[in-house]
Amino acid sequence: MLKKYSLKKQFILTFSLVLGCSIISVILTACLVTGMLNGKSIKAANYYEKKIYDIEKYINTKNDKLLNLDYEKELNKIIPSEGIRYRVVGLESNKSYGNLDEELYNQVDIVNKINTSDVDKKNNVTKYIPIVTENYQLKGAVILSYRLAVTSDSIPQSLISLITFILLISPFIYIVFFSYLFGKILSKNINDPLSKLKHATENIKENNLDFNIEYPYNNELGEVISSFEEMKNELKNTLNKQWNMEEERKEIISGLSHDLRSPLTIIKGKVEMLLEGSYKNEDRLISYLDSINKSTDRSIELVNDLNLINKLDSSDFNINPTSNNVINFLNQQITNFKDMAESKQIKIKLITENIQKDLEYTFDKNSIIRVMDNIISNAIRHTDLHGEINIKVTLYKSKLYFKISDNGNGFSNDDLKFALNKFYRGDKSRSAKSGNSGLGLYICKAIVEKHNGEINISNNSLGGAQVSFYLKFN
Template identity: 30%
Template sequence: MEKIKHYRLNLSLRKSLVLYVAVFAVLALILSIMTISICDNTVDTIRKSYPLAGEKYYLTNEQGKRLGDGTYIGNVPVMPSGQDERIITLLELFSTIAAPVYSALCIIAAAFLFYRDKLKKPLANLRIAAEKISNNDLDFAVGYDSKDELGELVDSFEIMRTALVNNFSEMWKQVEERKALNAAFAHDLRTPLTVLKGYNEMLQVDADERTRKIAATMGKHISRMEAYVSSMSSLRRLEDTQPKYEAVSLQPFLSSLQENAQMVCTQNRKALHLQNEVPACELFIDRSFILQVCNNLLANAVRYARTSITLSFSLQNKGLLIMVLDDGKGFDKNIVHKVTNPYFTEEDRAEHFGLGLYICRLLCEHHGGYLNIDNTPNGAMVSAFFKNLSL
């Protein structure tokens, strides 16, 4: 039995399907023959229980004595009773439909057993493995004791999982090395920058005017380098920050965001249009994450908007969606895929290091959401989604 079971498990899907169909086709044929035979025999038995009617003739001897049981001439069959007639009708019907009914039932049974024996387990294993991988859980193994096509697919899935584990391990190693390198770089730069800043202050009070001008220019670049080093330290802290969820009543919180947005737009002489489609409800979110993202998006929008900015709040998939639109020139199609990269900027400005959108993307992803960059016919649009913890 073990050999037969092992052979059946390792049989290819095509051969297995043919085998199941063939076995159940033979079973359907046998059942049809047996059913037809039983029905016919039963009908014959019922009909033989009714004697023939008619005039009976006997052979006689010279003395007129009857010989034998006699013979009917012009036999007239006796009609069965109503109940027996119905039974005969049903048996003849069973005999007629036996073959197609058994064939259909056996095909269904063959398909069910083929799915149960050859498809159900490997498909379930693959579904569970796919769900774990989608949740970034690679601490498992997927296997299936068969050498058929699905067994090979499961083995390939396991090879892919192992490769992902190795790649993720290497990637995290590189990320940690980069963080350590950035931290060391930022730390080591502070001392020479402090020294340069001291010498620069001395040069700025020199008697020579040309020297003072050169020192002033150097001072600007030293300040830019200090800001850059500070941004590297802040960015490293943000990359390690995780949200602290709490139950937040949305309307009061969104009202505070609207007030901040109105103040920023007023200071920059831009009109603000508000769209609040959020009903009165509570979400489990991190206030500080959303506040920082909203402020960064507004600061980016007022920099490029010509006259107006639109701030929109709505619920999507029971999470919070914030959209900021401006009527500026929009994002360059050639670099739109780069604008959320760290330190990417189209401008050479001392106060702007190209971290705003990267920080927004980082915080949205840490909050289980996303940041989407797009253009509209009238300007640019940035969408920030924050997932509700209770989902």
């Protein structure tokens, strides 16, 4: 009931409930006692004390006549015998009468206590009323004794005392009872989420992060649990990333050993043949040295690719954007691949939209050159003789879009799914022949993303491959 409120409000409401329920319970108890005693004559604690005034008035009226024993009946009518005991004492005649023990008082004490009242520890009151003559001579005294307590004509005094005691301590009893009851509820409201947190910490200690903590209330404990859940999820993501990084590290080592094996095997084989005497044949020597040189370059290129990947994957890697003329940059890229394209009689066509000759755009030139080199060289490599490669560049909403397509054999279904991953090789035999390490498109993807862009691969309407990406420099 109180779980949805803040802890401060829960404490306030709990205190209010304890106080409110205690007050109501005390009222109900008093009403119940009143109902039980309905019809009984209950006298207040000062009931008999109020009678003293009339008694004292009667005594002052009769004066020393009260010393006559004939007035005993009259006094018995005036003084209620069930609550007040009395004794009339004459100082000269030693006459006395009444229902109060005579031997408890002596004349000296009586004279000294005239017009006074004694109250003992049990609230018993003894009052001394003088008896004087018309000439104001002291002749005696009327001693009245009564008790300041609730009384009843039909209920035993012991029961009256018990009821009075219960009524007096009932507020404390109810406060203790309701404090325990509502305190237990409050304790449960607090302990439930704390128990969940404790169980969660035990799961984390056992390296189990596949759990959820459910607490639907938006209070301080809910905020703590929500923060703990976020911490757990972040820890889980961090561990997953760490695991993925470990898997990638293993994949990189495996891919590196695989890719380095081929050029190193070639180098080792050629060197062994030269050591066996093949160096004596000049043509063969030149051929072997050329093969060793190309294999060495391939090994260096692979190591450079791996170093670049490590840099690109690092969170503190930064590109170096500069302002570049887009048309000049594109023409230079086409010129770089002119010889390679002409060797296969492939035509490279450049198409631009919304790009003026003097348009300047900010990007890391060396990084984008690497992206263009990889995509265009792949297009030339997989395009047949007399083929065509189209490079379309568009400026739209401050983004620079590139679309490079060819009319070659295009991407396979597996290529479309995995070509942007590390060390992916579509046609394994073709990859070995072309020296494809499976890192090229992944590097392109990492560089484009560093430029706040995105890269996609697809097949165009002619069935050839198409690589699209955009750059956005904020």
